[in-house]
Amino acid sequence: GQNIDQPTEMTATEGAIVQINCTYQTSGFNGLFWYQQHAGEAPTFLSYNVLDGLEEKGRFSSFLSRSKGYSYLLLKELQMKDSASYLCAVRVIYGGATNKLIFGTGTLLAVQP
């Protein structure tokens, strides 16, 4: 089966660094994505990893280890506006050619002053 695990909730302090972990067990792995979702809003794309290593984009970085089935999202210099749910999603290939995204249940991050 396909399974994605991430912590349900996390709390961090404004200005600090927080790491949100994601582990997955899937077949047909074809990339890992992170999305941000503020309460009552649509998910928005943050990052994408298909090869092992770190991808950096401003204050946000995402890491992937395919052999360990593990990824993390690193948020630096936390701001209050970073309070949101962070969704880990794995793209899998099935049926030989079709890709689909499987989402984790999300990590609700609360940034405190």
Add this chain to the structure above:
Amino acid sequence: IAGITQAPTSQILAAGRRMTLRCTQDMRHNAMYWYRQDLGLGLRLIHYSNTAGTTGKGEVPDGYSVSRANTDDFPLTLASAVPSQTSVYFCASSLRQGGNEQFFGPGTRLTVL
């Protein structure tokens, strides 16, 4: 304004009624998707369309149907709504099937009584 729109924003529906959720994008994306998001379960794929004229089933297709008569529109129909279909529904699109970034619409909050 380029993007993806959904209608209605929210709806309360009596069980047994038929309902169509509308989704339109003007980004000329080939692929479109319908997800439902439920607390504790994350985003789950209902149906998808790789290109105009084709559709496919996702993880939770039962009770839903879709059509893709043209590139821009991807309506989702509940033929006879049941309370378990109470959820937030998101439409999304990507440039191509399995594309690196999916763009999400603002969502439709549906309550079936």
